[in-house]
Amino acid sequence: MYKTHIERWKKAVAEKGKYPTYKLLADLIEQDIERGSLQPQDKIPTMRDLAEALAVNYSTVSRAYTEARKRGLIETVTGAGTFAKGKVPAIKPSLAPYELTMNMVIEPAIPTLIEEVKDVVLSTISQNELYKLFRYQEHGGHPHTKEQVKLHLLNKVPDAALEQLVLSQGVHQILAALLTQLCDNHQVICVDSLTYPGIKSSAAQLGKRLHALERDNDGPTASSFEDACRTHDVAALYINPTMHNPTCTSISRSRREALADVALRHNVQIIEDDVYEPLANSPLPSFAMLAPGLTYYVSSLSKCFAPGVRFGFVACPSKRQAEHTNGALRSLNVMSAPMTEMMVCNWLKQGTVKRMIQSVQREANARQQIIQQELKGIPLNMADNAFHFWLRFPKQVDWHPAELAIDLRTQGISAVASMAFATDNHPPHAMRICFGGPFNREDIREQMIKLKETLLQPAHLTQTRY
Helix, strand or coil, X not given: CCHHXXXXXXXXXXXXXXCCHHHHHHXXXXXXXXXXXXXXXXXXXXXXXXXXXXXXXXXXXXXXXXHHHHCCCEEEECCCEEEECCCCXXXXXXXXXXXXXXXXXXXXXXXXXHHHHHHHHHHHHHCCCHHHHHCCCCCCCCHHHHHHHHHHHCCCCCCCCHHHEEEECCHHHHHHHHHHHHCCCCCEEEEECECCHHHXXXXXXXXXXXEEECEECCEECXXXXXXXXXXXXXXXXEECCCCCCCCCCCCCHHHHHHHHHHHHHHCCEEEEECCCHHHHCCCCCCHHHHXXXXXXXXXXXXXXXCHXXXXXXXXXXXXXXXXXXXXXXXXXXXXXXXXXXXXXXXXXXXXXXXXXXHHHHHHHHHHHHHHHHHCCCCCEECCCCCCEEEEECCCCCCCCHHHHHHHHHHCCCEEEEHHHCECCCCCCCEEEEECCECCCHHHHHHHHHHHHHHHHCCHHHCCCCC
16 A cells, blocks of 8 residues: 555655754655645555565654654554545644755854854853852843844834833744744734744644734735725734745735734734844834734844744833733743853954844855856745745746755755745745855855756756656
């Protein structure tokens, strides 16, 4: 029954390159479900049988099945076996972690800047009494760090008071806190039909329901948001307005105003995830400016400085709502990390963050010139200063996005298929490509040459399509 699947999977494993085998097997199961060759209740091999057939370790297959179960792709019935669950509706996203490499930040190879970052770390440790940083700290962040955040990172919320600002260990914890705080289980959160996978996984983990809004080239439409507010109990609108992940578009002023108007008339809270704004330097008004009494403005250093720093912040609509958010965050992580917070405070104060942002912008635009040269004639959407782009497949391309993404990742190209972002179960024929990370410009050129060659080559002629 599953002989055909095993033969294809065996060939794919043999050609996988450096991509982890267990992830590849989960990808292949998902791919077969997506194209319909695995139907709901189709039985799949036992872990021992598959390990033997593919000549891989039993533990590898065990990890693959665990990954597939996390994604909601398979289920195991005691005494009966393991079965495919069929397509997973995008509106009920998987609990699996998304591919983190799709967010790799550009790492400028500038020795003086790297030394400056190091010097601030060392001076932070040497100039502070360590035991003070080792103790429990003020919940929601120290006032000195908040002052620096407001001065250097909150130009889109100029009227926010320090009492409205809450610091945390990254945006994910803030989003989780806001979902638990703002949304009851009978309510829905409106999202773009293509949205950041992090909000999908957080909502699934917390049992919160997402409602997909129709979109056009300018982002979610105001009419679909209006319809949702009339027909559902909407708790909040989650929006990624600048350098949208994944399409790299920035919502226009008129669309922002239209969406804010709907939120104001229906009294719907707005979660504005603006993590790319420091790179964009956009003149457009934030939702926090258009609907200040409703908007939670969220950002971090993950996309403009370093994701490993794990530092995020939210400017809440009022002091009282900041207290509620702080309480929710306290239950999740007790407090922000004092050592990290102090380093960020000093990086901001000494201008290190600003210089890092400028370096990332310069390198991003230099890489973009290479990409435009090598991918000339291929439709893609890319914004100034961005380190990702959205690639819509030309008509002559017969690849399935999921299959192509697997192939590209084995070649070292950070590609994520549209289904990872879709919330309406109708992903477009497209994918997101990230060109950040610790690569040099020649690496990027080589990646783009490989991308174009693979994209335009008939899928059935490649080694990973069977």
